[in-house]
Amino acid sequence: MNPSTTPPAATPAATPASDAATRALADAVREIEHHVAAAGWDAPVRVFALVRTQAALAAEPSLAAQLTPQTLAAAQAEPWHLTSIEQEGLPDAPDLETLLAGLSWPQTVDGVAVTAERVVLPPAAEAQMPADPDEALAWLLAHPDREDVRLAVGVLREGPTWCAVRQRAHDSDDQVGQGADVVPGLLEALRATLA
Template sequence: MSTPDASWIEDPDLASAVAEVEEFAGAAGWDRPPQLFALVRTADLARAEPQLAARLAGAAEWTPIAQDALPEGDLADALATVGWPPEVAGCVLVQEILVLPPVAPAGDTAGIRAAPADDVPAAGTDPAAPDGRPHREGRLVAGVLRDRPGGACLLRMRDLPDTPLRGADLAPNLLAALRTTLSD
């Protein structure tokens, strides 16, 4: 019997750091550019910066530290230029995204049902979607640790702010891109 892949299971301490970053980003409001955070072990930060020790007492395992703004343009290109020193144990990225509904193959209506009009959340039209599919805006926060598999993600929809989605499997490609920033 093989060992199941547990990379979809969130590390609770990493998930806590991701939630902290999302709360910080939420306080700044919507319509913000992507922002990157370094994650350092709180105990290591307290030893390195003794003047912060009292403020960090009892804090979470990981402390997120906001980084300079990412260059404008393609996020993948920006992440390809990022490298971290060994003291950085992980990183978290927060970005706003458009969530499009899935597209069924032509003629395939399996699993598609019409929702009553009052159950459908307010939606816009993404001009980039050639078929004019409705979209919803969200804030996606994803984080990884250098020495642990998987990651943690949180997605807060703009129209449903009190109901965030969580799970390491929400953005596997983004988690992989963040992991490459931690490569030696």
């Protein structure tokens, strides 16, 4: 997987504000992915609320003591600078889709991000997977072409999206693939939590 280091392409409807929001979201998703990667693999799903740092500081001035001088300077320079707040005590859910379906956010939250690990197969191999869920799981875990990946996916209320994907086989910060629409189904599930 080749990392993408170029900024997201502007669309005809893009504005300087939406470009700034997309850049801020991409920075936040990369930061979250690197933070989660530092804890290693085989981790549970993690969910993060995303708030504009300037608004968070205005609402809670004591937050400044928890931020580095570099973060404070970045927040002062960029109105769209985002702070991620990991959510603890998430409700029990049998899968990620069920967890997300049960989440909603107040208007003070500008966006949401999630990290999750998945096993992926080439499309040809997926067609051979057994229909029974228990057999499918055993088959998937034993398949020689399986790839373990970590997804870090974020959305903002204003519309921007960003994804980062790390493969266990290429577990290096400079090998993280990125893009605005890498995991469309997960992006839509996240967007629904902001409705």
